[in-house]
Amino acid sequence: MGGVSIRFVAEPVRVRVPATSANLGPGFDALGLALALHDDVAAEVTAGGVTVAVTGEGAGDLPVDDGHLVVRAMRVAFDVLGGQPAGLAVECVNRIPQARGLGSSSAAIVAGVLLARALVMEGESRLDDNAVLRLAAEIEGHPDNVAPCLLGGFTLAWTEPAGARAVSLPVADGVRPTVLVPTERGLTATARAALPATVPHGDAAFNAGRAGLLVHALTAQPALLLPATADRLHQDWRAPSMPGTSALVNGLRAAGVAAVVSGAGPSVLALSELPVGFDAGTDWRLLRLPVDVCGAQVERGRLGHAERDPVAAGRKS
Numbered sequence: 388m389g390g391v392s393i394r395f396v397a398e399p400v401r402v403r404v405p406a407t408s409a410n411l412g413p414g415f416d417a418l419g420l421a422l423a424l425h426d427d428v429a430a431e432v433t434a435g436g437v438t439v440a441v442t443g444e445g446a447g448d449l450p451v452d453d454g455h456l457v458v459r460a461m462r463v464a465f466d467v468l469g470g471q472p473a474g475l476a477v478e479c480v481n482r483i484p485q486a487r488g489l490g491s492s493s494a495a496i497v498a499g500v501l502l503a504r505a506l507v508m509e510g511e512s513r514l515d516d517n518a519v520l521r522l523a524a525e526i527e528g529h530p531d532n533v534a535p536c537l538l539g540g541f542t543l544a545w546t547e548p549a550g551a552r553a554v555s556l557p558v559a560d561g562v563r564p565t566v567l568v569p570t571e572r573g574l575t576a577t578a579r580a581a582l583p584a585t586v587p588h589g590d591a592a593f594n595a596g597r598a599g600l601l602v603h604a605l606t607a608q609p610a611l612l613l614p615a616t617a618d619r620l621h622q623d624w625r626a627p628s629m630p631g632t633s634a635l636v637n638g639l640r641a642a643g644v645a646a647v648v649s650g651a652g653p654s655v656l657a658l659s660e661l662p663v664g665f666d667a668g669t670d671w672r673l674l675r676l677p678v679d680v681c682g683a684q685v686e687r688g689r690l691g692h693a694e695r696d697p698v699a700a701g702r703k704s
Contacts, residue, residue: 392469393468393469393470393507393508394507394508395432395472395506395507395508396432396505396506396507396508397432398431398687398688399429399430399431399476399687399688399689400429400430400431400502400505400506400685400686400687400688401427401428401429401430401502401685401686401687401688401689401690401694402427402428402429402497402498402501402502402505402683402684402685402686403425403426403427403683403684403686403694404425404426404428404494404495404497404498404501404536404683405421405422405423405424405425405490405494405535405536405539405679405681405682405683406421406422406423406424406425406482406483406489406490406491406494406566406676406679407419407420407421407422407489407490407493407494407532407535407536407650408420408422408488408489408490408564408566408649408650408654408656409490409531409532409535409649409650410531410618410621410647410648410649410650411601411605411616411647411656411658412597412601412615412616412617412618412622412645412647413593413594413597413598413601413615413616413617413618413619413620414531414543414598414601415594415618415620415621416529416530416531417531417543417544417545417598418531418541418542418543418544418598418601418602419490419531419532419534419535419541419542419544420535420540420541420542420558420564420605420656420678421535421536421538421539421540421541421542421678421679421680421682422489422564422566422676422677422678422679423676423677423678423679424482424483424489424566424674424676425482425483425679426443426444426479426480426481426482426483426491426494426495426498427479427480427690427694427695428457428477428478428479428480428495428498428499428502429477429478429502429688429689429690429694430457430461430475430476430477430478430502430506431475431476431506431689432472432473432474432475432506433472433473433474433475433476434473434474435473435474436474436475437452437453437458437474437475437476437477438451438475438476438477439451439452439455439457439458439477439478439479440477440478440479441455441479441481442479442480442481442695442697443479443480443481443482443697443698444481444482444483444484444485444491444697445479445481445485445491446481446697448485449479449485455477455479455495456492456495456496456499457477457479457495457496457498457499457502458475458477458499459499459526460495460496460497460498460499460500460503460523460526461475461477461499461500461502461503462503463499463500463522463526464499464500464503464504464514464522465503465507467513467514467518467522468503468504468507468510468513468514469507469513472506477502478689478690479495480690480694480695480696480697481697482697482698484568484654485572486572486573487568487569487572487573487649487652487653487654488573488648488649488650488651488652488653488654489566489568489649489650489654490532490535490536490650492527492532493523493527493532493533493536494536496523496526496527496533497519497523497533497536497537497683498683500514500519500522500523500526501519501683501685502685504519505685505687516537517552519537520533520534520537520538520550520551520552520553521549521550521551523536523537523551524544524546524550524551525550525551529546530544530545530546530551530552530553531544531650532650533551534551534553534555535555535679535682536682536683537553537682537683538553538554538555538682539555539678539679539680539681539682539683540555540556540557540558540678540679540680540682541555541556541557541558541605541606541678542554542555542556543556543602555682556602556605556606557606557680558605558606558678558680559604559605559606559607559608559609561609561610562605562609562612562658562659562678563658563659563660563675563677564656564657564658564675564676564677564678565656565657565661565673565674565675565676566649566654566655566656566657566673566674566676567635567654567655567656567657567667567671567672567673567674568654568671568672568673568674569631569632569653569654569670569671569672570670570671570672571631571653571670572653573629573651573652573653579651581624581625581627581628582621582624582625583624586619586620590619590620591620593617593619594618594619594620597614597615597616597617597618600614600615601615601616603615604616605658609658609659612645612658612659613640613643613644613645613659615645616645616646616647616658618647621648622636622647622648625648625651625652629648629652629653631653631670632648632652632653632654632655633648635655635667635671636648636655639655639657639661642662643659643662644657644659644660644661644662645657645658645659646658655671
């Protein structure tokens, strides 16, 4: 956008972004689900410098300068929009667990891109919703988490020569997600390194059929979720690095629960009801999270008292 002048809005803006679970078993790098657990992020343009305040998940660990992922995403978006502001003040209230396979990095990227667009006058005309998805997926490296974070609901994402695209589908009433979050962290890059360069044709065909069945199960017939969530492409390859996760998934599936590794792990996502009296032990935190149907929501103004509570779920989706 060389030669295009850029003007920034004077007031702060804020965005609410949901947690997400990607892959959902057989839908590797394509299927995702938005969950009603949210980060709230606010930003405003200042006269100079960068400040980042973080409360909740990641406080004390995450960078509080230009190295913060929200700011890095904002910088990329500002370049696309036409120029950088003199300074930025960012406030993050994080509830999405970090490095647990629940889309914390995608939430930060989506928040950054949307905040940058909202801080630029006529930002939506310069960077429309489709362009936001393409840019967020480019920063993240794949669209399976950024798509549900942006759009909400159950999403199918794919990449064309022009970039990422996605659609959101309504989820059947019988789908009741539960997330089991371990105390241990995981890294997507490490999990991806465990995957082979090629897979047997039979395994690819198996997953294609189950991914198609999963779309039907999630949108129309939840009774089929157990067979629909079977996978042969990625979960077994990652199991040695996440033995606790693998054991929990296998145990739940043996009990008839449609359980999968959430994203690259180590969290576990159950899409059907857990057995009565189920207890995963002290190493796991159980979160019953409805599907977020709204996706990312942008508003004007600073974070309010409710948004600043790092524990509360905040506004309903």
